[in-house]
Amino acid sequence: MTELTLFIDGASRGNPGPAGIGIRIEADGELHAEYCEYIGCATNNVAEYRALIKGLEMAADSEANRVTVFSDSELVVRQMNGAYKVKSGGLLPLYQTARKLSRTFDGFQIEHVRREQNREADRLANQGIATKDSADTSKK
Numbered sequence: 001m002t003e004l005t006l007f008i009d010g011a012s013r014g015n016p017g018p019a020g021i022g023i024r025i026e027a028d029g030e031l032h033a034e035y036c037e038y039i040g041c042a043t044n045n046v047a048e049y050r051a052l053i054k055g056l057e058m059a060a061d062s063e064a065n066r067v068t069v070f071s072d073s074e075l076v077v078r079q080m081n082g083a084y085k086v087k088s089g090g091l092l093p094l095y096q097t098a099r100k101l102s103r104t105f106d107g108f109q110i111e112h113v114r115r116e117q118n119r120e121a122d123r124l125a126n127q128g129i130a131t132k133d134s135a136d137t138s139k140k
Contacts, residue, residue, distance in 0.1 A: 003066040003107075004032060006055040009121035010039075010047025010073070011129060017041060020128025021051035022121045025058060033058060034120075036128035048073040049094035051125065052080075052110075056101040066107035070118060077112040 005026045012019040019042035025033040039050050059067045071077055078084040086095045102108040
């Protein structure tokens with residue numbers, strides 16, 4: 001596998017609140033993998049970075065050489081591209097991890113897309129939160 005496209009999203013119900021991540025990975029326009037996970041209580045920005053990190057780890061596991069990431073988080077995209085500085089102490093270690101992972105590929109780019117263009121990753125992120133919600137309901 002040489003080139004993968006990642007659509008990533010993080011979601012939080014409350015800021016912070018129950019949070020989830022969603023990742024859709026495509027190869028040549030076809031579905032390669034989907035992933036969702038409940039990540040506990042987090043802010044939306046933390047969830048967005050956690051989605052990016054997990055997506056990059058999955059791409060590395062798939063032995064991708066080149067990765068293009070699409071995210072609807074303007075903050076994450078601009079920080080990763082160097083247009084914004086990372087001022088939040090809570091985001092800095094996540095940013096550093098994402099930068100380190102991004103450098104393991106021969107080619108890496110991250111681009112901002114509108115939320116409508118990121119529907120599947122959004123669905124998966126919310127599914128991650130719902131996984132926690134359904135687990136809580138079954139315990140009652």
